[in-house]
Amino acid sequence: MLGTGLATFGGVGVPYLSAKGWLSADGAFAAVSTAIGDQLFTEVFPTSPLILDPFVDELPVPEALRPLSPDAVSKLKPPPGPGPGEQNSYRNEQHQIWPSTLGLPDPIVYEIDVLVRTHSFTSSQVLPIDNAGNPTVSFDADLNRYPAGTKRSLPPSTIYGFNGTFPGPMINAEYGKPALVRFSNHLDENPMGLDRQDFGSPVWQFLTHLHNGHTAPESDGNPHYAITAGPHAHGFFPTDWVDQLYLNHPAGGDETEKQSFFWFHDHTMDFTGANVYKGMVGLYPIYDPKDGTDMGDERQGLRLPGVRTNHADGSFDVKYDIPLAIYDCRLDDGVTLHHDIHDDQFPDAHNPRTHPEWWGMTFHRHFPNHGFVGDIFTVNGTAYPVLQVDRRKYRFRFLDCSVSRIYEFKMMSSTKGPKSAVSLGYSDDELDGQYRIPDGQQCMQFTEIATDGGLLPFAIKRDSFELWPAKRREVIIDFTRYLDGHPTTKGDVVYLTNIMKMEDGRMWDSSSRFSFDPDYMVPMVKFVIGDDAPDASVLPGPNKKLRDLPPLPADWRTLAQDRKIFEVKRGSAGGEIEWLINGVQFDPENVARSLKNPQGKSPLALQPRGSFAVWEIRNGGGGWVHPFHLHMEEHRTLTRNGVDVTKNPLPSHPDDRSREDLVALDPGESVLVYRGFRTFVGPYVAHCHNLLHEDHAMMFAWSITPP
Amino acid sequence: MTGIRQVPWRTALPLALVAALGSEFWVVAVRGAVGATERTSEPFAQWVLDSAVVLPAYLVAVVVALSVARRRYGPGPLAPRQVVGSLLMVVLAATLVAAVLLAVDAVVDYRLQMQNLGRSSAHGSCTDACFAQQHRETIVLQVKAVGLGTVLALVSNVVLLGVLVALRGGRLDLSAGRSAAYPAHARVAVPRHEVLRVVPGRVRERPHRAHEGVPPPSG
Numbered sequence: 006m007l008g009t010g011l012a013t014f015g016g017v018g019v020p021y022l023s024a025k026g027w028l029s030a031d032g033a034f035a036a037v038s039t040a041i042g043d044q045l046f047t048e049v050f051p052t053s054p055l056i057l058d059p060f061v062d063e064l065p066v067p068e069a070l071r072p073l074s075p076d077a078v079s080k081l082k083p084p085p086g087p088g089p090g091e092q093n094s095y096r097n098e099q100h101q102i103w104p105s106t107l108g109l110p111d112p113i114v115y116e117i118d119v120l121v122r123t124h125s126f127t128s129s130q131v132l133p134i135d136n137a138g139n140p141t142v143s144f145d146a147d148l149n150r151y152p153a154g155t156k157r158s159l160p161p162s163t164i165y166g167f168n169g170t171f172p173g174p175m176i177n178a179e180y181g182k183p184a185l186v187r188f189s190n191h192l193d194e195n196p197m198g199l200d201r202q203d204f205g206s207p208v209w210q211f212l213t214h215l216h217n218g219h220t221a222p223e224s225d226g227n228p229h230y231a232i233t234a235g236p237h238a239h240g241f242f243p244t245d246w247v248d249q250l251y252l253n254h255p256a257g258g259d260e261t262e263k264q265s266f267f268w269f270h271d272h273t274m275d276f277t278g279a280n281v282y283k284g285m286v287g288l289y290p291i292y293d294p295k296d297g298t299d300m301g302d303e304r305q306g307l308r309l310p311g312v313r314t315n316h317a318d319g320s321f322d323v324k325y326d327i328p329l330a331i332y333d334c335r336l337d338d339g340v341t342l343h344h345d346i347h348d349d350q351f352p353d354a355h356n357p358r359t360h361p362e363w364w365g366m367t368f369h370r371h372f373p374n375h376g377f378v379g380d381i382f383t384v385n386g387t388a389y390p391v392l393q394v395d396r397r398k399y400r401f402r403f404l405d406c407s408v409s410r411i412y413e414f415k416m417m418s419s420t421k422g423p424k425s426a427v428s429l430g431y432s433d434d435e436l437d438g439q440y441r442i443p444d445g446q447q448c449m450q451f452t453e454i455a456t457d458g459g460l461l462p463f464a465i466k467r468d469s470f471e472l473w474p475a476k477r478r479e480v481i482i483d484f485t486r487y488l489d490g491h492p493t494t495k496g497d498v499v500y501l502t503n504i505m506k507m508e509d510g511r512m513w514d515s516s517s518r519f520s521f522d523p524d525y526m527v528p529m530v531k532f533v534i535g536d537d538a539p540d541a542s543v544l545p546g547p548n549k550k551l552r553d554l555p556p557l558p559a560d561w562r563t564l565a566q567d568r569k570i571f572e573v574k575r576g577s578a579g580g581e582i583e584w585l586i587n588g589v590q591f592d593p594e595n596v597a598r599s600l601k602n603p604q605g606k607s608p609l610a611l612q613p614r615g616s617f618a619v620w621e622i623r624n625g626g627g628g629w630v631h632p633f634h635l636h637m638e639e640h641r642t643l644t645r646n647g648v649d650v651t652k653n654p655l656p657s658h659p660d661d662r663s664r665e666d667l668v669a670l671d672p673g674e675s676v677l678v679y680r681g682f683r684t685f686v687g688p689y690v691a692h693c694h695n696l697l698h699e700d701h702a703m704m705f706a707w708s709i710t711p712p
Numbered sequence: 713m714t715g716i717r718q719v720p721w722r723t724a725l726p727l728a729l730v731a732a733l734g735s736e737f738w739v740v741a742v743r744g745a746v747g748a749t750e751r752t753s754e755p756f757a758q759w760v761l762d763s764a765v766v767l768p769a770y771l772v773a774v775v776v777a778l779s780v781a782r783r784r785y786g787p788g789p790l791a792p793r794q795v796v797g798s799l800l801m802v803v804l805a806a807t808l809v810a811a812v813l814l815a816v817d818a819v820v821d822y823r824l825q826m827q828n829l830g831r832s833s834a835h836g837s838c839t840d841a842c843f844a845q846q847h848r849e850t851i852v853l854q855v856k857a858v859g860l861g862t863v864l865a866l867v868s869n870v871v872l873l874g875v876l877v878a879l880r881g882g883r884l885d886l887s888a889g890r891s892a893a894y895p896a897h898a899r900v901a902v903p904r905h906e907v908l909r910v911v912p913g914r915v916r917e918r919p920h921r922a923h924e925g926v927p928p929p930s931g
C-alpha cells in the first residue's frame with residue numbers, strides 16, 4: 006500500500022523526471038524539445054467502436070502448418086535446391102550453407118503465400134463512440150450514415166497475410182531438422198476485390214525475417230541484405246519467390262545457444278510497421294528433442310507442459326502449449342483525417358481526407374511522432390477472447406507483435422467482472438483497452454521459463470512481467486490452485502490482465518515500475534477453468550536447471566574497452582520525426598560506424614566470422630524507451646548503466662540473466678551486451694523494434710566478414 | 713548613433729547576456745524538436761556554445777534599443793513608464809535577433825534534411841510526388857517552428873529581462889557613466905515582495921538594499 010502510494014506520488018516528482026530520463030541538463034532540453042514537438046506534429050487517432058460482448062469469441066489456438074509432401078516439393082517451380090541461382094526467383098543467390106554441410110538432413114519444405122485477404126477481430130456487435138465515450142455516428146462501405154447510438158457489426162479488415170490469415174501459420178520446428186519455407190508474393194492478386202486502404206507497402210513488397218533465427222543473410226530477410234543483394238530493393242515484389250532456409254541449428258552448434266520461440270514477420274524497409282500491422286505475422290516455436298529436453302512431451306526431459314501428437318508428414322502439434330500473439334489495433338471512425346507523409350504513395354485514397362467508407366476497418370497512421378498504439382487489445386487475432394482450460398498446467402508462449410505497445414501482464418480474478426471503460430466514466434486515452442476489472446485482484450503467479458533466447462537457466466516466479474515489442478516470454482500457469490494455495494474449482498474465471506498504461510508510442514504512462522495506476526487493469530483473455538485433466542508436467546523449482554547460459558569470458562571488462570557503441574535518439578527530417586543511430590539515418594548500403602569507445606577508436610560495424618564482441622546500445626534520452634533488436638545471434642546482458650547484471654539482475658529487469666535478442670532500453674539507459682557472430686558471413690541489421698522508429702531510420706547495417 | 717563611449721555598458725551587457733541565454737535556450741530546444749538529425753546532439757553544451765557565439769548580436773540589438781530609448785527619453789533618470797518603454801524596446805530587439813537566428817537555423821536544417829531525403833531516396837519507393845510532399849511538409853514544419861520559437865523567445869525575454877531590471881531595483885540606466893548618482897525616486901516602484909517572490913533565494917543576500925527605503929523583510 007505504502008509502495009503504491011509512493012509510486013503514485015512519484016508521478017509528479019523527481020522519480021518521474023528520472024524515469025523519463027529528464028533529470029540531466031541534456032534531458033531537460035529533451036523534455037522541452039519533446040513538448041515543442043508535440044505542438045508541431047499532428048497526431049490524431051480515431052476512437053474504436055466499443056465491443057459490446059467481450060469474452061465470447063474463443064481464443065484461436067494455432068495448429069501446426071503441414072509441410073509439403075515430397076511429391077508436392079518436386080512439383081514446385083522450380084524445386085528448392087542447394088545450387089547457384091536456386092534460392093530466389095531472381096536466380097542470383099545460393100544458400101550459403103546447405104544442411105548437409107553441417108551433417109543435417111535435407112530440409113522439411115513449407116510453402117507460404119503472401120495474400121490479400123480479410124480478418125475480423127470480433128464477432129460481437131459494437132457501439133460507435135467518440136473520444137469522450139459518447140455514442141456517435143457511423144458509416145458503411147456504401148457511405149450510408151447511421152445515427153449515434155446505432156449498434157453495428159464490424160466489416161472485416163483487409164489484411165496482407167501469410168497464407169492469408171492473421172496471425173499467419175505456426176511452424177512447429179525442431180533442432181536438428183532444418184526447415185525451408187518458400188515464400189511467394191501474391192499481393193498483386195486481389196480475388197475478393199478488397200479495398201487495400203492506405204497503409205502497407207505501396208508497391209506490395211514483402212521481406213520475411215525469422216526473428217531471431219541463426220540464419221544466413223539470404224534467408225534472414227533484412228534490408229541491408231535486400232538492398233545490396235537478392236532483390237536489390239526494399240523487399241520482394243509481386244510474383245517473386247524466395248526460399249528461406251532455417252537450419253534449426255544453434256549458433257556454433259552450442260547446446261547453450263538453443264532457443265525456443267521464434268516468430269516471422271515482414272521486414273520491408275520503411276514499411277515494416279505498416280505491413281506487420283496489416284497482418285504479416287507468423288509463429289515458429291522450436292523444440293529440442295535432444296534427450297527429450299524440451300520436445301513437447303511432458304513425460305520426458307524437463308517435463309514442461311505439453312502433450313505431443315506426431316503427424317505422418319513429420320509435423321506435430323503440442324496440446325497445453327499455446328502461443329499468444331499480442332497485438333493492438335485501432336478501427337476507423339470515419340471522421341478522423343487520414344494524412345501522413347506517404348499520402349502521395351496511395352493516390353487512390355486521395356488523402357488528406359476522411360474515409361467513412363472504411364468505418365470499422367483497421368486504421369493506421371504513419372505520420373510519426375511517438376509511434377502507434379491501438380485502443381483494442383487482441384490475442385491471436387481476436388479481441389477479448391475466452392479460453393476454456395483444463396484444470397492443469399499450461400505453457401504459454403507470449404509474443405508482442407504490436408507496432409509500439411508494451412504490456413505488463415498479471416493474472417487476476419474479479420468478482421464483478423469486466424466493465425467497459427466508458428461505463429466507468431473514462432475518456433480519451435484512458436479508454437485504451439476498452440474494458441477494465443475495477444475489483445481485480447492478483448490471483449495467480451507466472452512461472453517464467455523462457456525469454457527471447459529460449460529457456461532460462463532457472464525458472465523465475467513472477468507476479469507480473471513486461472512484454473516489449475517483438476519480445477517473447479514463456480510462462481507456465483497452473484490452473485489447479487490460486488496464489489494463496491486454495492484449489493480452483495470448475496467454472497472459476499481468471500483474467501490475463503494488462504496493467505501497463507501507454508497512451509502513446511513513447512513509453513508507458515504507468516506500470517508496476519513507474520507511477521503505478523491501480524485502476525488500470527485491462528482484461529485481455531478470460532480463462533474459464535474446466536474439468537481435471539491428466540498432467541504429467543512438473544513445475545520447475547527455483548533450483549531446477551533448465552538450460553545453461555553461454556559462458557562469458559573472464560576478461561569481458563577488458564573486451565568492453567574496445568566495444569562498439571551505438572546511440573539511439575530522435576531527430577527530424579522530411580517534415581516528420583526521424584529516429585537515428587549515432588546521429589545518422591539508416592544507410593542500407595553501408596555498415597555503420599561506432600561512436601568513439603574507451604580506447605579512442607570508432608570502428609566500423611564489422612565482425613569476423615567466429616568472433617565475439619561487446620557492443621553498447623545507448624538510449625540518447627528524451628523520454629522514450631526502445632526495444633533494440635540485434636539480428637542473427639542472441640546476446641547476454643553484461644551491464645545496465647554500468648551495473649554488472651551478469652550474476653544479479655536489477656529488479657527492473659529480473660530476467661536480464663538470459664539469452665535475448667532485444668535490449669529493453671529504459672530512458673537514458675546504456676546497456677552492454679556480449680554475443681557471437683558465427684557460422685555465416687554477410688549483411689545484417691540491428692534496429693529499434695518500435696516499428697515506427699525502425700521505419701523512420703532507427704536501424705543500422707553491420708556485416709560479418711570472412712575470418 | 714551612439715558613440716562607443718556613450719554606450720551604457722553596465723546596463724547593456726547584463727541585458728544582452730540574459731537575452732542571449734534565454735533566447736538561445738529556445739533556439740536549441742526548437743532545433744531538438746524539428747532540427748536536422750546531425751545537429752541535435754548534446755543540447756546543453758550546444759546552448760552554452762551558441763549563446764557565447766551569438767552574444768555580440770544580442771549586444772548590438774540591446775545597445776541599439778537602449779540608444780533609441782536614450783534619444784527618446786534622454787539619459788535619465790527615467791520615469792517608471794519610461795523604464796517599461798525602454799525595456800520593451802530591448803525585448804523586441806532581442807526577440808528580433810532570436811527570430812532571425814531561428815530562421816537561419818530553419819534554413820540550415822531544411823537544407824540538411826533535404827540532403828538526407830535525397831540520400832535515402834536512392835532506394836525508396838518514394839516517388840517524385842512523395843518527395844514534393846516531403847519538401848512541402850518540411851517547409852511548413854520549419855515555418856511553424858520559427859513562429860513558435862519566436863513567441864517562446866518573446867515571452868521568455870519579457871519575463872527574464874523584466875526580472876533582471878526588477879532585481880536591479882527597477883532602474884534602467886541609459887547613461888554611459890556610473891549609475892551611483894541615481895536618486896531613489898527614479899526607480900520603477902516594484903513592490904519588494906514581488907521581487908522576493910521571483911527569486912526567494914536572494915532574500916538574505918540583499919539586506920544592504922534596506923537603506924534605499926524599503927523595509928527589510930520581516931522574519
Ligand SMILES: [Cu+2]
Binds near residue numbers: 694695703
Ligand atoms: Cu525506438
